[in-house]
Amino acid sequence: MAERSIAPVLKTGEPQGSVGSNPTSSANFPWRRTLLPKALLGFGMVLAMLGAISLVSYRSTLAFIHSAYGAAQAHEVIALEESARRDLSDMESARRGFLLTGNESIHHDWKMAQESAFEHIRALRPSVDDTLQEHVRLARAKRLLGRSLSLQQVEIETRRQKGAEVTARLFNDGEAARVTRQIQILLDGVEREEKGLLESRAELMSQISHATIAAVLAGSALTLIAVIVACILIVRDIRALWRAEEALAAEHNLLRRIIDALPDNVYVKDLDGRFLLDNLAHRDFLGQPSDANIAGQSVFDFFPSKMAERFTEEDRYVIEAGESILNREERRSENGAEIWVQTTKVPLRDRMGNIIGLVGITADITERKIAEEKLRRFASQLERSNAELQDFASVASHDLQEPLRKIQAFGGRLRKRCEEAIGPVGRDYLERIENAAQRMQMLIQDLLMLARVTSHAGPFHSCDLGEIVKEVILDLEVAIEQAGATVEVGALPEIYADSMQMRQLFQNLISNALKFHRPDVQPRIVISSRMLNDSDPFVGVSSSEKPRCEIRVRDNGIGFDENFAEQIFIIFQRLHGRAEYEGTGVGLAVCRKITDRHGGTIMAQAKTGQGATFVVTLPVQQLSDEVHE
């Protein structure tokens, strides 16, 4: 999630949040992919089920309507058929009555019944579902009715003309009575048929209504389940969406707090140079309240137009060239005061790599600049004073030598030519002058030697320290023999150094060890070396990984108080009076200057009366252009 960066902040018409340039954002947000299909599927299923239920209902309603219509027809047929039967029976009674009595009023009743029967039989029509048999029955009934009528007409006429005896025979067994019975039988069949139909329809309707109720119930239940399932899934996704939104909001807040916590000015601009967002420090820098929203504004709203134009030009360069401005330092005049700022501007790209703005960071580095300036001035001052000191040491000692020599020479002349004239007091003064001059000569020579460590520095090349120490011991042979000293030299490395100065270094150290021997102990000097690895405390934290060697020059002489271990390397610093040990106090200062020049160190470990050890560390390699001065 973190890599989505400040995308949500940058709602610049890109809903996807282009800044994070995260091509897998849909993978991080599954609800994006599933919510819509789930909703569609859920609603689709519900709709399909509702459709199915409607279809079933429609179909059963149709069936109902059809059945009801058929039933109504059947009832009508039955009613007509019953009327017809009643008419037939009335007709039959009337016929018989007339045949018995010949009463014309009964004839009239017959006629009435006869018309009514006709009407009813004619109205009889088969209902929708009737069978072919029914059609045949009805057609026959109609035909038979016609025949019955004509037969009965004949009987009636016969009664009128021939009297009751003739027709008495026809009373029960006549053709007309038989036909009427046949019609009645047919009508019975019709009634049976129609009633049967009614029964089967009723059964069918009951079946349909059961099935419909079952289907609607089942469909509704399924729909309910589908709706519940869809709701659960959708609610779950919506919850995930809420959580994601909360996480985004939290991340947004965190990012905002982070950039607000930065002490430098941070701002984001769009392609037209309008601010999209910035941090607290930037608003503070612009003199805006901390809760101000400067989005949509540009540098022209906050800076003088000349300055704003320059900023805009810079922004254009970053956006058009797509190149960053990194840590550019510049001096600005801010309300009359001069400040230094360091600016970084980088193009802001969307996922496709198109530049959509820039991010800028501006830091106030005035204090650092002032410190740097101070440091630089101090360094150059130091360099100058060092050079002056160097010049002073070498020039002064040269020029001091001249008058000194004169003092000595003319002192000599004075002693030679005027010794008698100046008397014993004069001679004492003269002696003191000569002694002072001699000491001054030594001082000057040593000072010159110290100055020459840098002024007469030789190049670094490979030198065998063992060989150099061997030569030094040879040079000091007389002094070593006089002191009765032994010098033990262990294996010494070959390093890059100024061989003349290495020679001087060891000469000074060995001479020193010889000079400060204990009068009652045979002097013993041990020179040893070892390579140092980085964990060695002597190397110190600041040393690089360059290999170094350590050389120890140990003696069993008078030693010294460890409190003076640093002091002895300072020029003209002596721990003993001139009467005890001769020397000017320059030798160890020269040693330190030599090790400094080589990027090495020298230090002393000692205890009064227990000898001293001088520890020298030197880099094994020297870069050709490396100078430690």
Added chain:
Amino acid sequence: MPITILMADDDADDRRLTQEALEEGRLINEVQFVNDGVELLDYLRKEGKFAPPAVVHRPGLILLDLNMPRKDGRTVLKEIKNDPALRQIPVVVLTTSKADEDIYRSYDLGVNSYIVKPVTFEALVDILQTLEKYWFAIVELPKEM
């Protein structure tokens, strides 16, 4: 006729000491002094204030200080040793400088000897006696041309 020694030194004290040392050493040679490199070359080439009618003798030995005003000893040495008419004259550097560089450079330019000015007067007398004995008694020099 005694051979002339020409000494170039800007230091009056040194000239005085040298003069005294020659006297004390009872040296027979005549010593001429010049103050700097320019005067030395004028003398050798008989120019400037040494141009005729002034009478100057070609020196048999030159004692040269390295540090002098106007034209220092190193430059003069180089000019003498590059001058076909002058380079036969032996030149001895007599200077306060003990610098290795000065010594090396002087010999490199063709100096005949390099002597550091002694501290004591006695040593100076000794050196001058030795020089006279060496250059005027022991070695053979080309005949004056």
